[in-house]
Amino acid sequence: MRLLSLEVANYRNIAAAQLEPGRELTVICGNNGQGKTNLLEAIWLLTGGKSFRGGKDAELVRRGETFAVLEAVTQRTRQEDQEPDEPANVRITVGTPDAQRPGRYASVNGSPPKRAAGLAGSFPAVVFDPGHLSLVKGAPEGRRRFLDAALCQLYPGYLATYRRYVRALQQKNALLRHSAGGTERPWAEKCALLEVLNVELAAQGEAIQKRRREYLALLTPLACANYAELSHGAERMAVRYAAQFEPGGLSALLKQRQNEELRAGQSLCGIHREDVELLLDDQPAKVFASQGQQRSVVLSLKMAEAAAAARITGEHPVLLLDDVLSELDEGRKQYLLTRMKEKQTFVTSCDDTAFLKTDGEVYRMNGGVLSKA
Numbered sequence: 325m326r327l328l329s330l331e332v333a334n335y336r337n338i339a340a341a342q343l344e345p346g347r348e349l350t351v352i353c354g355n356n357g358q359g360k361t362n363l364l365e366a367i368w369l370l371t372g373g374k375s376f377r378g379g380k381d382a383e384l385v386r387r388g389e390t391f392a393v394l395e396a397v398t399q400r401t402r403q404e405d406q407e408p409d410e411p412a413n414v415r416i417t418v419g420t421p422d423a424q425r426p427g428r429y430a431s432v433n434g435s436p437p438k439r440a441a442g443l444a445g446s447f448p449a450v451v452f453d454p455g456h457l458s459l460v461k462g463a464p465e466g467r468r469r470f471l472d473a474a475l476c477q478l479y480p481g482y483l484a485t486y487r488r489y490v491r492a493l494q495q496k497n498a499l500l501r502h503s504a505g506g507t508e509r510p511w512a513e514k515c516a517l518l519e520v521l522n523v524e525l526a527a528q529g530e531a532i533q534k535r536r537r538e539y540l541a542l543l544t545p546l547a548c549a550n551y552a553e554l555s556h557g558a559e560r561m562a563v564r565y566a567a568q569f570e571p572g573g574l575s576a577l578l579k580q581r582q583n584e585e586l587r588a589g590q591s592l593c594g595i596h597r598e599d600v601e602l603l604l605d606d607q608p609a610k611v612f613a614s615q616g617q618q619r620s621v622v623l624s625l626k627m628a629e630a631a632a633a634a635r636i637t638g639e640h641p642v643l644l645l646d647d648v649l650s651e652l653d654e655g656r657k658q659y660l661l662t663r664m665k666e667k668q669t670f671v672t673s674c675d676d677t678a679f680l681k682t683d684g685e686v687y688r689m690n691g692g693v694l695s696k697a
């Protein structure tokens with residue numbers, strides 16, 4: 325996947341900017357609060373109209389303006405050994421352009437605008453932003469989201485399976501909440517309903533876990549190898565799937581814990597209770613890793629996410645790395661700089677010294693104004 329050019333108008337603090345990215349590395353340097361992340365966020369919008377910072381429409385449009393426009397030329401190379409597709413012209417609007425309902429719309433090669441969410445899958449990309457450091461420190465939910473989001477991008481049916489699971493889980497929790505109060509439904513009726521919901525949870529939960537296991541089997545060695553190279557062997561990273569059941573075992577587990585769940589008034593087991601443990605030298609990274617080590621773990625996972633996507637789909641995603649070099653020692657910085665030259669990568673940094681000798685395209689962002697460095 326490649327971004328060939330991007331024009332941005334009225335996006336956050338960027339009134340107008342033009343970017344001609346390098347084949348491999350494009351660096352956006354500048355002081356804090358100048359608009360570097362805003363530009364990466366604009367590129368990420370090509371993946372389906374969403375912000376990786378969760379910004380609402382009004383936040384994405386430059387203050388005082390009614391809408392923002394992004395005009396991009398993108399080009400897919402679906403298999404490494406094949407010719408690339410014809411370049412595509414993608415236009416995204418956010419806000420309320422004339423004669424259009426408010427929202428995020430995309431048009432490809434001049435087609436009538438459709439919801440930008442429809443772009444999903446057409447611009448494979450992986451983003452690292454400092455918020456992702458919570459992958460190490462944060463709750464299991466964030467790590468499950470990392471897995472599930474990657475799987476949604478890779479397998480079109482995964483989202484539907486996941487939604488079916490969540491719907492059944494919500495119904496089950498509502499039933500269990502009432503059953504703990506013990507009032508309105510006869511006991512036998514509640515148990516019968518619970519069994520029906522458990523059948524659905526077991527079917528969807530097994531399918532979800534199967535995908536998660538397969539994905540982790542691919543991702544883990546890639547991430548651990550990345551970490552070994554990034555840290556020059558200083559520590560050993562490991563990834564362990566804290567599964568709740570062995571394949572085929574969810575139905576039995578749900579039956580076994582049914583009475584406990586009825587007493588607790590909530591669901592106690594299933595794929596929504598699983599975790600992905602991240603270890604450094606056999607210790608939980610969450611507790612023992614330094615800031616730089618945590619960053620290294622997340623970066624290793626993110627680079628592995630891109631490589632895993634390339635293995636599964638044949639197409640290498642674009643890498644968007646926000647403020648990636650801070651807190652890393654010189655050896656780790658140098659390794660990352662080498663990796664960044666492998667595929668199309670966009671990186672932001674407050675410190676341009678690391679990039680002075682790079683053969684990539686270097687831009688400077690100052691008060692929302694982008695210029696060639």
Ligand SMILES: Nc1ncnc2c1ncn2[C@@H]1O[C@H](COP(=O)(O)OP(=O)(O)OP(=O)(O)O)[C@@H](O)[C@H]1O
Pocket residue numbers: 335336337338354355356357358359360361362363382383384385386387647672674689
């Ligand atoms: N809708 C908007 N209209 C105008 N300015 C905005 C809007 N949204 C955000 N900004 C401004 O954008 C700036 C932040 O830009 P950004 O997050 O890209 O900074 P950055 O260059 O990545 O900084 P850092 O190095 O600190 O991460 C802030 O000054 C903020 O006020």
